[in-house]
Amino acid sequence: MSRYILRRIGFLLLTLLITSIIVFGITQVLPGDPARVILGREAGEAALDSLREELGLNDPLPVQYLRWLGDFIRGDWGTSFSTGVEVRPLVMQRLGNSLMLAALTLLIAVPVAIALGVVAGLNENKTVDSAVNVSALSVVGLPEFVTGILLIEIFAFRLGIFPANSSIRPGTSFLEALPMLILPALTASLVILAYISRMTRVGVIGEVSKPYVRTARLKGLSQWSVTSRHVLRNALLPTIAVIAISFGWLISGLIVVENVYNYPGLGRLMIFAIDRRDLPIIQAVAMVAVLAFALANLAADLFSGYLNPRIRLQ
Amino acid sequence: MKPALSIENLTVSYRNGSSPVTALREVSLEIQPGEVHGLVGESGSGKTTLVLAAMQHLPDQAEITAGSIQLDGQELIGLTQDEMRAVWGTQIALVPQDPLSALNPSLKIGSQLRELRADLSKAEARKKSIGLLEMVQITDPERVAQSYPHQISGGMQQRVMIAMALCMGPKLLILDEPTTGLDSTTEAVVLDLIRDLMHESQTATLYVSHSLGVIAQFADQLTVLYASELVEHGPKMELFEQPLHPYTHGLLDSVPRLGENKHEIQLRSIGGSIPSLGDLPPACVFAPRCSVAIDICHEARPDLESSGVARQVRCYRWEEIQANQVDPRQPPAPPPLAKSDSAESVLKIEDLEVDYDQPRSLAKWLRRSPPQSVRAVDKVRLAIGKGETFGLVGESGSGKTSLAQAVIGLVDPAAGNVELFRAKLPSKISERDRKTLGQLQMVLQNPDEALNPYLSVGQSLARPLVLLGGTNSEDEIDRLLEAVRLPSEYADRYPAQLSGGEKQRVAIARAFAAIPDLVLLDEPVSSLDVSVQASILNLLNHLQRKHGTSLLFISHDIAVIGYLSDYVGVLYLGHLMEVAPSRALFDPPYHPYTEALLSALPLLDPKASQERVRLQGELPSPLNPPTGCPFHTRCPRFLGQICVEQTPPWQEDETGTSIYCHIPLEDLREEQGLVFAMRKRK
Numbered sequence: 001m002s003r004y005i006l007r008r009i010g011f012l013l014l015t016l017l018i019t020s021i022i023v024f025g026i027t028q029v030l031p032g033d034p035a036r037v038i039l040g041r042e043a044g045e046a047a048l049d050s051l052r053e054e055l056g057l058n059d060p061l062p063v064q065y066l067r068w069l070g071d072f073i074r075g076d077w078g079t080s081f082s083t084g085v086e087v088r089p090l091v092m093q094r095l096g097n098s099l100m101l102a103a104l105t106l107l108i109a110v111p112v113a114i115a116l117g118v119v120a121g122l123n124e125n126k127t128v129d130s131a132v133n134v135s136a137l138s139v140v141g142l143p144e145f146v147t148g149i150l151l152i153e154i155f156a157f158r159l160g161i162f163p164a165n166s167s168i169r170p171g172t173s174f175l176e177a178l179p180m181l182i183l184p185a186l187t188a189s190l191v192i193l194a195y196i197s198r199m200t201r202v203g204v205i206g207e208v209s210k211p212y213v214r215t216a217r218l219k220g221l222s223q224w225s226v227t228s229r230h231v232l233r234n235a236l237l238p239t240i241a242v243i244a245i246s247f248g249w250l251i252s253g254l255i256v257v258e259n260v261y262n263y264p265g266l267g268r269l270m271i272f273a274i275d276r277r278d279l280p281i282i283q284a285v286a287m288v289a290v291l292a293f294a295l296a297n298l299a300a301d302l303f304s305g306y307l308n309p310r311i312r313l314q
Numbered sequence: 315m316k317p318a319l320s321i322e323n324l325t326v327s328y329r330n331g332s333s334p335v336t337a338l339r340e341v342s343l344e345i346q347p348g349e350v351h352g353l354v355g356e357s358g359s360g361k362t363t364l365v366l367a368a369m370q371h372l373p374d375q376a377e378i379t380a381g382s383i384q385l386d387g388q389e390l391i392g393l394t395q396d397e398m399r400a401v402w403g404t405q406i407a408l409v410p411q412d413p414l415s416a417l418n419p420s421l422k423i424g425s426q427l428r429e430l431r432a433d434l435s436k437a438e439a440r441k442k443s444i445g446l447l448e449m450v451q452i453t454d455p456e457r458v459a460q461s462y463p464h465q466i467s468g469g470m471q472q473r474v475m476i477a478m479a480l481c482m483g484p485k486l487l488i489l490d491e492p493t494t495g496l497d498s499t500t501e502a503v504v505l506d507l508i509r510d511l512m513h514e515s516q517t518a519t520l521y522v523s524h525s526l527g528v529i530a531q532f533a534d535q536l537t538v539l540y541a542s543e544l545v546e547h548g549p550k551m552e553l554f555e556q557p558l559h560p561y562t563h564g565l566l567d568s569v570p571r572l573g574e575n576k577h578e579i580q581l582r583s584i585g586g587s588i589p590s591l592g593d594l595p596p597a598c599v600f601a602p603r604c605s606v607a608i609d610i611c612h613e614a615r616p617d618l619e620s621s622g623v624a625r626q627v628r629c630y631r632w633e634e635i636q637a638n639q640v641d642p643r644q645p646p647a648p649p650p651l652a653k654s655d656s657a658e659s660v661l662k663i664e665d666l667e668v669d670y671d672q673p674r675s676l677a678k679w680l681r682r683s684p685p686q687s688v689r690a691v692d693k694v695r696l697a698i699g700k701g702e703t704f705g706l707v708g709e710s711g712s713g714k715t716s717l718a719q720a721v722i723g724l725v726d727p728a729a730g731n732v733e734l735f736r737a738k739l740p741s742k743i744s745e746r747d748r749k750t751l752g753q754l755q756m757v758l759q760n761p762d763e764a765l766n767p768y769l770s771v772g773q774s775l776a777r778p779l780v781l782l783g784g785t786n787s788e789d790e791i792d793r794l795l796e797a798v799r800l801p802s803e804y805a806d807r808y809p810a811q812l813s814g815g816e817k818q819r820v821a822i823a824r825a826f827a828a829i830p831d832l833v834l835l836d837e838p839v840s841s842l843d844v845s846v847q848a849s850i851l852n853l854l855n856h857l858q859r860k861h862g863t864s865l866l867f868i869s870h871d872i873a874v875i876g877y878l879s880d881y882v883g884v885l886y887l888g889h890l891m892e893v894a895p896s897r898a899l900f901d902p903p904y905h906p907y908t909e910a911l912l913s914a915l916p917l918l919d920p921k922a923s924q925e926r927v928r929l930q931g932e933l934p935s936p937l938n939p940p941t942g943c944p945f946h947t948r949c950p951r952f953l954g955q956i957c958v959e960q961t962p963p964w965q966e967d968e969t970g971t972s973i974y975c976h977i978p979l980e981d982l983r984e985e986q987g988l989v990f991a992m993r994k995r996k
Contacts, residue, residue: 211416218369219430219478220403223395229429233420308420309462 004312008301012294019290020072024065027279037277038081072287078280082273091269091284093170095251095292098265100174101188102250104181109189109196110243116193117200117239118227124205132197140194148187148260155183166261184261188254192246199242203235210234233307240307244300245293252289316387318518319345319368319486324381326363326372328591335592337363337376340618341544343537345486345518352533352550353522354565356843357814358588359539361522365490368520369406370398386485403430407479411491413471417463423447423474424459430481446477451507467932469500473507480511488520493528497709498870499929502914505531506928524844526565527916530554535624538562541589541599544618548625554920558621558632560604560642567643568848570877571918573900576855580646581877583848587813598629606631606640647852659697659736660832660864661721666694666730668716668888672937688936690716692888692944693730698832698881701858703865705879705896707872707911711933713888714868718834721866722756734832752782755825759837761817765809771795771820772805775827782828790827797860798823798853815846819853826857832864839874851878872911876900884908887936887944891974898969903982905973906951925987943976951977951985 035051036043052058056067071078077087120132139147156164166180207213208231216230255267266285273281305312324341327334338360345351355361366372368383370390383390385405393401410416418426427443434442440459447455450473463471472492479487489508493501509532512519523529529536529550536553538546538561546559557563564584586603589595595602601611610630618628621636634640668691690713698704708714719725721732723743732739734753740746746754755778758764765774775791783790792802798819809817818838825833835854839847851874858865869875875882875896882899884892884907892905904912906927913927929948934940940947946957956976965979966972973979 211410211412212418214371215408215410215416215475215478216418218371218402218406218408220399220401221429222399225429230418230421234418310419310464 004305005302008298008305012298015294016290019294020069020287021065023283023286023290024068027283028061030277030279034081034277034279037279068283072283077284080273080278080281082276082278087280087284091266091281091288094264094266094269094285095288097168097263098251098254098267100177101181101184101254101263101265102247104178104185105188105192105250106243106247108185109193109246112189113193113196114200114236114239117197118204118232120197121201121204121235122208122227124208129201132201136194136197139190142190144187144191144256145260147190148183148257151183151186152260164261166263168264170264180261180263184257184263187257187260188250191257192249195246196239196242200236200239203238204231207231207235237304237308240300240304241297244296247296248289248293251292252285315346317344317384318347318349318386319343319520320382320384321364321368322382322384324364324367324383325379326360326367327377327379328373329375329377330592333592334377336542336594337591338367339542340381341539342381343535343544343547345520345535347485347518348516349534350512350519350521350532352529352536353520353539354524354526354529354536355522355539356524356588356845358541358591360542360591361539362490364539365408365488365520365522368486368488369402369408371402403484404482405484406486406488407482407484408488408490409472409475409479409492412495413468413475414463416475417471419463421462422459423461423463423466427459427474427478427481430478442481443477446481447474449480450474450477450511452477467500468496469504472496472504476504476508476511480515480517483515484517486520487517488522490522491524494523494525498872498914499709499910501916502926503928505916506926508532525916526569526844527918530918530920531916538565541594542591543599543628544626545600545629546625546627548622548627550920552622552625556636558625558627558635559600559629560606560631560635561600563642564603564644564845566918568845569918570848570851570873572873572876572912572915574873574877575896576851576877579877581848581852582644582646583852584644584845585849587815587846588843590813604642605644606635606642647855658700660700660702660734661698661866662731662733662736663694663696663717663721664731664733666691666717666720666732667728668713668720668725669728670716686937687728689728689939690888690936691720691727694883694885694888694890696881696883696890696893698864698866700831700864701862702881703858703867703879705875705882706866706868706885707870707875707882708868708885709870709933711887711936712885714885715836716888717885718756718836718866718868722754722834748782752778752828753831754834755828755830755832756834756836757818757821757825757838760841761814761821762809762841764821765817765824767809769808770805771800771807771809771812774820775805775824778824778827794823794827797826797857799849813846815842815850818842818846818850822850822853822857826861826863829861830863832866834866834868836868837870838867840869840871847874854878871915872908873915884911887934887939889944889974891945892972894971895969898967898971901969902986903967903971903973903979904986905945905975906949906977906982907945909986910950943974951982953977 034055034057035048039047039051056064075088077091079086116132116136120129123129152164155162162183163180166184168177168180213226213230216226252266252270254265255271258265258268266289269281270285273285322342324338325336326338327336341364343351353361353364363376367378370393378391385401424440424443427446428439431439431442443459444455447458452458452470452473458466458470492508493504496504505528521529521532533550536548536550537544538559540561546553546557546562553562557566567582568584570581584603589599597613597615598611601607604611616628616630618626619632621627621632631640635642667689669687669689671685671687694717696704706714706717716725720727723741723746726741734750739750772791775794779785779790791805795802795804800816800819812820839850842850854865857863867875867878876899879896882894882896883890884905886907891907910927910929913925917924927950931948934947942958942960943962946952949957953976962974962976964972964974967979
């Protein structure tokens with residue numbers, strides 16, 4: 001197992017290295033000159049030149065890349081072009097918010113989705129299965145701003161249980177933020193719910209027809225033992241991968257939900273930075289997002305390896 | 315005494331769109347405690363349905379429309395899943411065909427055994443499971459209990475399944491083709507184990523198999539199923555001595571017996587193929603393939619008649635058959651051409667070696683350390699003369715497929731020479747010219763995967779005609795189809811519309827399209843039913859006779875190899891162990907490995923006696939092959955250090971048999987009796 005973990009970590013580092021090159025490369029080809037962005041439209045050529053020299057923008061690209069990467073690893077993520085604040089505390093604070101929302105979303109969505117998927121899968125092509133499928137698909141078909149506004153209308157305006165605005169302050173703890181997190185988390189859950197449950201359903205259907213499940217049944221085990229001990233262990237492998245991908249999306253791609261609820265997460269920060277061509281923030285958010293994605297996938301790989309010996313024992 | 319299992323008039327049908335399909339029609343059988351009941355049937359006979367019905371584990375779309383199934387007096391039909399749960403595992407247990415897929419890949423063996431004993435404490439259950447593994451003669455039960463299924467060999471996996479089935483001391487044990495997927499030497503060991511366990515217990519056993527040879531060893535009673543219908547039933551000895559149903563005759567006649575060769579005996583194949591359940595003949599289900607069918611056989615369904623004490627048969631003409639007034643046997647195929655001793659060799663293989671590189675880790679790749687390789691074929695030399703059949707026999711991992719792939723040009727040999735008509739064959743298929751490609755063709759084991767599902771039969775056959783033969787006319791395609799005994803309208807059919815045997819015929823027609831000089835056949839009959847196998851073997855003989863084609867025939871079945879071949883090579887771990895003319899293959903001296911293969915084969919005659927030579931241990935890993943003689947780690951006639959240290963010499967005797975062994979041939983001949991003694995076929 002330790003060999004397997006080391007290999008996975010090796011691959012993770014390689015992934016990060018490659019994505020850092022891509023992130024750096026893309027910010028290079030984006031139109032716009034950072035010096036011009038910082039100094040404004042009226043700045044003179046001389047001032048621009050000296051700032052470019054100061055920022056190292058005249059050095060060859062590989063040198064710029066290595067300097068940027070070295071600074072990034074050491075924790076110097078630069079200052080925002082547009083607001084002048086330090087990038088790292090800003091991104092870390094937003095990352096914290098995104099993590100809270102992602103955690104709550106997964107906490108709601110994963111158990112429900114797996115349960116629905118298992119029920120549907122065990123009753124393939126029966127009424128329960130079709131009911132789960134139709135409802136899951138009709139929910140996933142609705143865009144987040146529709147479900148979000150619907151939830152706000154019901155829970156915030158009609159029932160008044162949860163606030164409509166989730167703009168939490170910096171430094172709010174998870175428990176304090178919880179009431180404000182529930183509606184955005186529900187909205188995001190609805191998006192990934194159908195995805196995860198369909199994956200589980202397919203996984204379960206693929207496994208229940210296998211001979212080892214028949215063996216387990218013919219041992220006289222209860223339906224619950226057969227499902228939990230035998231089927232799920234093998235059926236959940238694709239689901240785990242989908243959950244990891246969903247987690248990555250929740251961290252950095254939750255732009256619509258964050259906007260509907262005015263939630264200060266990484267997604268909105270990214271939009272803000274792109275609007276202003278704020279390169280340091282764009283790079284930092286992108287790198288953090290990639291890291292979150294990669295770590296989630298590492299966790300998924302390790303968990304899959306734990307469940308399925310053939311993966312880890314090769 | 316109450317029968318352990320009593321099935322009466324069981325009829326099962328499957329819902330299939332609007333029309334239900336009958337899978338079993340009014341089948342009855344009874345098994346007493348301690349009795350082994352053999353159930354023989356080919357695919358589509360309904361034997362799987364019978365097993366699943368007895369276990370009350372039929373798929374949802376199946377429906378029991380009539381009959382009764384009683385286990386020790388208790389009616390099972392109508393029990394709910396919850397009620398059956400109390401029966402499963404404790405009163406009925408099943409040992410399925412493929413043990414690897416029947417075990418959960420992600421749970422350790424020990425844990426899969428322990429869960430049967432939820433009534434015991436963890437420590438007690440562990441002790442019990444180790445005890446069970448010992449009972450099935452696993453020598454290191456602790457290690458096996460700690461292993462995952464894929465980490466142990468197929469034979470071990472099947473022992474584990476048997477241990478699981480016997481755990482609760484069931485009243486009825488169902489063995490569903492338990493050794494079909496195993497290599498023959500492993501099969502022999504597992505069959506020995508089953509026989510020993512059956513001796514000790516009072517469990518009633520239903521032994522299901524397509525192989526009459528296996529059934530011949532075990533069963534007390536025998537039931538023959540054909541196309542949903544019970545056609546014959548009786549005590550084993552009587553059934554083998556005097557079969558009454560023409561289908562039972564056909565089954566017994568269509569398998570080559572150990573020691574028989576095509577030059578002496580022609581197989582009597584059953585014509586046609588097994589009808590699909592959706593399209594059963596209206597009267598007697600066997601009538602369309604029967605050589606003694608009369609008008610009534612096509613008009614009304616025969617009754618199951620009692621033909622003796624505890625014997626039943628469903629045939630209008632059984633009395634005439636019993637009195638030898640009609641001969642229900644199929645006509646034998648015409649004999650093959652006598653082998654010409656022409657010296658011209660078509661294919662010559664010299665010191666052929668095939669290696670496979672092991673995947674390297676990234677670190678090793680960066681360090682540029684050379685890849686580790688596994689030798690699949692090692693210094694093989696053989697020659698095939700014109701019109702000759704060379705049979706290559708070996709178990710899985712023996713390198714027989716690698717050898718064929720090297721000859722056809724799909725893998726690049728590491729060393730050695732392959733010559734076709736004295737000209738060196740380029741090792742890559744892409745470097746061979748059209749003419750060479752046309753001279754050398756191949757038929758694969760699984761016809762389902764070898765034919766393009768989107769091309770009609772005619773299109774599949776037209777390609778080699780155009781590319782290699784330079785002709786393409788419908789006449790040619792008709793001629794090809796006729797040569798493999800398929801009607802010409804098959805040209806418009808797609809592979810999915812054909813049965814397994816028909817697909818293999820098309821594959822053979824495709825290979826013979828450009829009239830090649832040599833055809834490689836890699837297990838061409840292994841996936842086919844017994845009654846279809848014989849007709850394919852006869853077909854190969856027919857085509858060979860017609861075109862003078864040489865054949866390289868690869869199989870794990872030494873009886874089939876011995877039957878079809880002129881010369882036989884025995885392959886073990888990539889090494890040839892013995893090359894013999896097939897006439898001499900079945901007489902001593904044999905290579906000790908050949909001896910084990912011969913003695914492992916289930917004989918098709920319950921009265922035949924057979925010496926028991928069993929191989930111990932597992933096939934050595936090709937990553938770390940044995941030194942000296944490759945067979946020394948498992949050799950029952952191991953001499954000593956010399957086998958470990960020195961590679962054996964090739965010794966040749968006056969019959970032309972060459973044996974790769976340190977033991978002098980005279981000693982081998984003296985020690986080895988005939989491993990099997992068998993009466994000649996009537």
